Amino acid sequence: MDAECLPLSDRTDEVAPGRRQVRRSDRPVLWRPSGPGAVRAAMPLPRSRRSGGLATGLRAAFQEAGAPFAITFLRGAAARVTAPAESRAEPAAASRFAATG
Incomplete structure (x- = not known):
């Protein structure tokens, strides 16, 4: 498969006329040209079963979605809350108190 071309489904019964649908299995192919690289999440140290x-x-x-993902384990809620603003992570896990406080 050419890296510049996306394979398209030939099914027309589920799509509006004049449009073509990309298959669900092609998500990784769509992710690469979009440019964000891996989604980086800031998480607390996994000391509990919950985290x-x-x-x-x-x-x-x-x-499962075929998107690259990386986890950064940061100690301290303040470090996790500031990580998105510093472009070190997109989502960050913190308590409501730490996020608003």
């Missing part, structure tokens, strides 16, 4: 489960669930969801 470890959240990290595992996020990784599994991104992997």
Whole structure:
């Protein structure tokens, strides 16, 4: 497959006339040219089952979607809350108190 071309579905019964639908399996192909690279999440250290489960669930969801994903484990809510503003992470996990306080 050519890196510059996206394979399109020939099914026309689910799409508006004059448009073509990209297959669900082609998500990774769509992700690469969009340019963001991996989605980086700032997470607390996985010391509890809850935070470890959240990290595992996020990784599994991104992997299933075919999107690259990386987790940065940061100690301290202040570091995680400022990570998106400093372009070190897109989503950040913190308590409501830490995010608003």
